[in-house]
Amino acid sequence: MTSDNQSNEIAPLTDPGIPAHLHRKSDLDPKAAKKAERQVGILFIISALGTILFIYSYTFMSEKIFIFLPVLGNSNAKQLFLGLGMAISLFFIGMGAVHWAKTLMPDNEVVAQRHELRSEEVDREDFVKTVKEGAAAAGLGRRSIIKRTLGVALGLSGLTPLLLLRDLGPLPKDDFSKTSWEAGTRLVTDPGDRPIKPSDLEIGAVAQVLPELPAGKERKLEDIGKDAVLLIRIRPAEFQLDAERLSWTHEGIIAFSKICSHMGCAVALYEQTTKHLLCPCHQSTYDVTRAAKVIFGPSARPLPQLALALDAEGYLVAKQPFTEPVGPSFWERDSS
Template sequence: MSNELTPIDDSALPQHAPRATDVHPASEKRAEQQVAILFGLSGFGSLLLIYSYIFVKDTVFIFIPIMGNQNAQQLGIGIGMAMSLFFIGIAAIHWAKTLMPDKEIVNHRHEFRSSDEDRAELVQTVKEGVAGVQLGRRKLIKRSLGAAVGLFALPPVLLLRDLGPLPGKKLEMTNWKAGTRLLTDPGNRPILASDLEVGSVVQVLPAVADMEHRPLSDIAKDPVLLIRLRPEEFQLEPDRLAMTHEGIIAFSKICSHMGCAVALYEQTTKHLLCPCHQSTFDVTRAAKVIFGPAARPLPQLDITVDAEGYLVARAPFNEAVGPSFWERNSQ
């Protein structure tokens, strides 16, 4: 059987209708310009992604001030990537539908290797197909396509920056240190030990110099849950019991499994639960894991009171907060 490409029998198909771009030079030119504009929008999306990734986190986002720089950066990266992918695809589709040859052909094949003559004909057919794309005479599309594809290739290379360097000790460091006051979140109010009743749970953050503009990276590591029990309800080792104050115990709110917020407290059982993967921690036993995938207890914060009676940290966390990533394998 021949491997030759031949036109499909016209009697089996509806009559071919020429497109406007096939018969009207003005329509052809307009379609070419539209394709170039779409490629240009794709390139703009790539530039927006690059700009957002490099610059937005260090500048004030004027038009959306309530978002904060980090949220604005993520929005810019997302919109830029979406534009880059969407418009380069739409441009290719519009180009194919309006400007590329639309004559249908059929390729008759057989199961074995084609003859040298048939293989040569296939190469010739491919060359003719490439010529049909008409990049040689459509310089506007060729230039806009080259710019769009070139810019499209830059973001993946740029994003490789996020593979390194390793964070070092940054994941282990928080703003908790000796003497740091515990402030309500929200509210930023200092807390007296007498403010907490037995069974109460309060989320707190450390007092810092600029409490109104905490970086998201700090908010992701610093939250603490204060829980007050009756002192006799604890089943703690002496060193852990010494880290409490009059039945008040403090744990990191960041789950030691995948970093979700441990936001549920069962007052009857004295259990903290992570809603993401159901890791369960026993408050009476220093947040020991009693169920779920978490591999270690929640880090405990050593607390006491200052001269005015407000709760303060006596020392940083007893271990690194958050998931057990590569730098915590030994813990």
């Protein structure tokens, strides 16, 4: 159907052919050519000066010099001149070469013929024949046992590299659902590791907290990535919580997992006036007074709330572990 289409083409205008070659000044006037040559030379010399600037800056310039420049501000002279030296050195080699090519190398346009990529009909037929003969000689079509077993073998062998990757990591088991928070774990400041009493927090105050470490244990980033908690104190009357969630707070102090339930960033952007928590990564917004209900953005779940209690010494502790996995969703998560 395509070949029919072309016959519909209207009579085209005539192609006037490649326009006549226009000579450059440097082609006609030896003086202009000489001038162009000098220009190229100057460009190469500027490049050489750039290299010298580079060497000088590298070897002799102190790191401690700062110079003030418009736009750049107060800049480190060594870094600046090293870079400028290198830039000049390279840039003007290029400028010189291009200027040389443009003014002094032949600029006659050349026409080369294209050849259709498709091979000659004879070659194509030969090729098809060769493939057919080869296939016939190998007998793949006839020997079905070979064909099938080869398929099985090849398919199975693909498992080898996959299996070899198995030891890249352990199985997750129920890791995603566990944090270091246990009933009675003290909340301590991050950084500082100081336990917190309710009286330490004024109304409107926040604290970034982590679980207290058992003696002799080091804090790993993997743990922080699940344990980080944000402590917020508001007026108790402002809570709109059900009885259970309200019992998880203490005198207006409420604790949420700081790991965003969307993609795991630290949700620590607390607006005191609106009582909203905002995640700076994707702008999910949570309402603190309503148990971190999502009020804007892509997150689909509230932040898990940590139940609070006081220990014998009056410090804030977790009443119980988190009742749901913290952080982003995963297939095995039972969110219903």
